[in-house]
Amino acid sequence: MPEGKIIKALSGFYYVLNEDGITQCRGRGVFRKNKITPLVGDEVVFQAENDIEGYILEVRDRKNELVRPPIANVDQSILVFSALEPEFSTTLLDRFLVLVEYNQIEPIICITKIDLINSEQLAKLNSYVEDYQKAGYEVIMTSSETDAGIEELFPRLDGKISVFAGQSGVGKSSLLNAIRPDLDLKTDDISSHLGRGKHTTRHVELIKVGNGLVADTPGFSSLEFTGIEVEELNYCFPEFEKASENCKFRGCQHIAEPKCAVKAGVDTGEIPKYRYKHYKEFLQEIKDRKPRY
Template identity: 55%
Template sequence: MAKAQAKAKVKEAGKDNNYANGLIVKALSGYYYVRAEGEARNSITVQCRARGVFKKRGLTPLVGDRVKFSLTENGEGTVEELLPRSSELIRPAVVNVDLAILVFSVTEPVLNLQLLDKFLVHIEHAGIPAILCLSKQDLENDGGDTEEAAIAVSSVNRIYRRLGYEVYGTSSRKSSGIQELKERLNGHLAVFAGQSGVGKSSLLNAIVPGLTLETNEISNRLGRGKHTTRHVELIDIDGAYVADTPGFSQLDFGELGIEDLGYCFVEMRQLSPDCKFRGCTHVHEPGCAVRAAVESGDIDQSRYDHYLLFLTEMKDIKRRY
């Protein structure tokens, strides 16, 4: 009955081309699943097709899009208009994200700071605030490598808190840190990202009681997990939306220009105006404020090493094309 009433409200709002507002929470096989906003929110999700005019204009509705939509006679709907976007991720294709939770396990798989920095580069380039979540903190006391896990946690806290990133520690099995992370998500459209097998789905299952996202254990032979999420879908979490995103463990620098890389390292972005030369690459130029900060210890050596590694990788990509 409640669902029928919600549909009636949506239909009423769609009269005279005054379309209802909604949020695309899933896109699959040419259909867009739109969650109605306002009074009908949480009551109705409408399976929609997009108007052909979007294709003619080179536009594609994406998960996270806020839209105007109408109901058709068969109870389905039509996406009529895309509202302006505040951010856009290309892989995975999700828009209007305003918080990124980068999930890295302290063990199984071993925490990889190089991969963490690569994720941060992409998130900074997209202009999305990021927080770090160190998962599986129960494993260090359950047959895991306690010393290795402790070093990983210490390194992240030492390097990244100083840069202004928030760091949360969680254990899905013991429910530790879950409530704090859930409260941090409130009011946001957030994306969970991280290496395959770090426990993103387990974490979401712990945050949302009753949610049963498929999870897989780490392959001991390969040292990595299988992809368990097949498509992007927004999960409603009491005043927040979270996207569990497939394919976010494969990152390349195809979308970045070489000149963008330094900007994506927070500490380099802050120091670049003090470099002697405009457009300094922070590699060989005299009077480079970034290199001086590395030598003095104000910039962590591992962060600078990763910057150089990514710069080389980007130059190799440009040469190939």
């Protein structure tokens, strides 16, 4: 049986990219019975009725799935943040990073609009970049106006399903236009191109960029920490996870416990104070989410 990847789901039809092109498929009734909903990004086995139509017979196991947008098997997330307009926010970036880490998706931090900042602002931004690189993250500085960083980002998309995520106005559309000019996306209009405009049916679609596939989304489940437990947050901060191996107590939450290696790392400057501040805020948010009896 032929196999392929779902690149678009719309009105009960699934468009499966395979070696012969794209086949429009429906799901078998057994999926509804077993409460399985095929998602964009799924690897599937299908039966072709003819050259253009068929039925999905099996959905392969997923390595991850997101709720909003409904998409599976995401390899990496390009977290797009602007240097200016809107101003670079470590709080929002750390929130995105936690959600990406929790979903076991490889993050790449992409800072746009670097052509808009002066030398003093650049120096401040570079200090943040060094912090995130030290924590193990890849950071690419870009400008859609000057094409700076585009050649560095483009090959990172090859052979992968990538989700471009970030707040409105950071330049996701401009960035994708710079990477693939024929898309000709209007600024902040990528959602319309993907079928999520005012007069089109809401759906998710993967578009081909280079040798990879890209989806655009404003965020993950409205950026809420739904499903993340207190003891899991530590693992969403790579430098905390590494330092916590030297904490006195197993399962240390790095708040009031004695001989905490994470707090010691903050005191010595090994761990940035703002990252620790965000960790405490996120931890409290998760605790407050739990039902009180």
